Amino acid sequence: RNDRLGEFLLIIPALRALKKVFQAKITVVANPYLKELAKCIPEVDEVLIWEPKKHSLREIFSFSSLLRKKKFDLAVIFNPTKEAHLISFLSRIPLRLGYHRKWGFLLNRKIKDEKDQSRLHEVEYNLQLVKEIGAYTEDLSLRIELPQEELNKTQDFLISQTLEPKNYIVISPFCSNSLKEWPLKNFLELAEKLGKDIKVVVAGSREDQERGRLFNGLKERGVLNLIGKTDLLQLAGILKYAEVLISNDSGPVHLACCVGVETVVLFGNTKPSQSSRRWRPWGEGHIVIQKPQIFQIRVEEVLRILKDAIF
Known part of the structure; x- marks a missing residue:
């Protein structure tokens, strides 16, 4: 999720759910200005940056190549964009989870995006997404740990x-x-x-x-x-x-x-x-x-x- 501060922080409980259920190493792709803050999320092991702008095909292929070399098992796209879906596909990540819009056909696990109706909190929407693959947590808190x-x-x-x-x-x-x-x-x-x-x-x-x-x-x-x-x-x-x-x-x-x-x-x-x-x-x-x-x-x-x- 490489957009704004609030939206990024509200994925923390969903990251915790993924960490708990899959015992996973988690890499987040974030906006450059959020990099140092992202390192303060206990559930995050690695931070990669990707600016929220329109990129050239060369940049997209280059970033996809970087991800492919890391051999990820799962990509979760919390903020649906055509670029994010294309990158996850080009990276050959076996399981690609997200919302069924903006080139959602490039994903192989997806749910309907109903966020605009605001029936739930954004935290709950993010948890609903990862629940699609069996991830859950009882700890719903937002928490970062600032360096001493x-x-x-x-x-x-x-x-x-x-x-x-x-x-x-x-x-x-x-x-x-x-x-x-x-x-x-x-x-x-x-x-x-x-x-x-x-x-x-x-x-x-x-x-x-x-x-x-x-x-x-x-x-x-x-x-x-x-x-x-x-x-x-x-x-x-x-x-x-x-x-x-x-x-x-x-x-x-x-x-x-x-x-x-x-x-x-x-x-x-x-x-x-x-x-x-x-x-x-x-x-x-x-x-x-x-x-x-x-x-x-x-x-x-x-x-x-x-x-x-x-x-």
């Missing part, structure tokens, strides 16, 4: 910023789909008001830095702007020691779940394939706030829920 060196760096960073573990909140105001974003002015107001009672860390990618500069004006009010200043391992470490994450429906929500941090996630009623039923934070202790339109969620409502939960 990374945890030490995080602790040193917290000290340098006078941040105490479990005494700050992380806000993640951006996501890949602008239609799923709570208005930025609301996040700014929320950060300012929270900063009166607890320190606030704002996280985001380099692509978000321009819009995120508005948070710089809140520095004197207990708000630390780290947008574009952390890689995924650093973000995972910062989340691990946070009290809670407040976010739109985005990848950092699922990363927080993987490091055992509770979340408050804001949803609007978008199209069915983006439903909170499918993409809500996985596990116990999380809060979903949902309105027909995400901008209808009021700052006061989020503040009240947070204060009831942690103050």
Whole structure:
């Protein structure tokens, strides 16, 4: 699965099922920016990278040749693409499992793709896929194990910023789909008001830095702007020691779940394939706030829920 952060992390229980039933060595094919994070998944033995872009036939044949030399027994395609199906076929992997679409004829074990209906959580859909070949697990948790060196760096960073573990909140105001974003002015107001009672860390990618500069004006009010200043391992470490994450429906929500941090996630009623039923934070202790339109969620409502939960 070489697409985005959240989608990738939500295959972890399915990987655990494969590991348990087949006692397998597991290699994941991931987006390059997820490589170091993928190494933190206990069930993963090897990470190969494959960019989520259109590749030339030469690149496809070259990557297929690499996979063929490794003599894999099984390929599981969690995210159906023509390229992925073609590569699994050209790699001569005996058992190729996935969904019956986008050149699904190249697979020899497949199920109907009903994810767009959002009847299940994405974790459950992934488990449903591997169940087709008898893989199952009772441990449905999302879990990564950060290297001790990374945890030490995080602790040193917290000290340098006078941040105490479990005494700050992380806000993640951006996501890949602008239609799923709570208005930025609301996040700014929320950060300012929270900063009166607890320190606030704002996280985001380099692509978000321009819009995120508005948070710089809140520095004197207990708000630390780290947008574009952390890689995924650093973000995972910062989340691990946070009290809670407040976010739109985005990848950092699922990363927080993987490091055992509770979340408050804001949803609007978008199209069915983006439903909170499918993409809500996985596990116990999380809060979903949902309105027909995400901008209808009021700052006061989020503040009240947070204060009831942690103050």
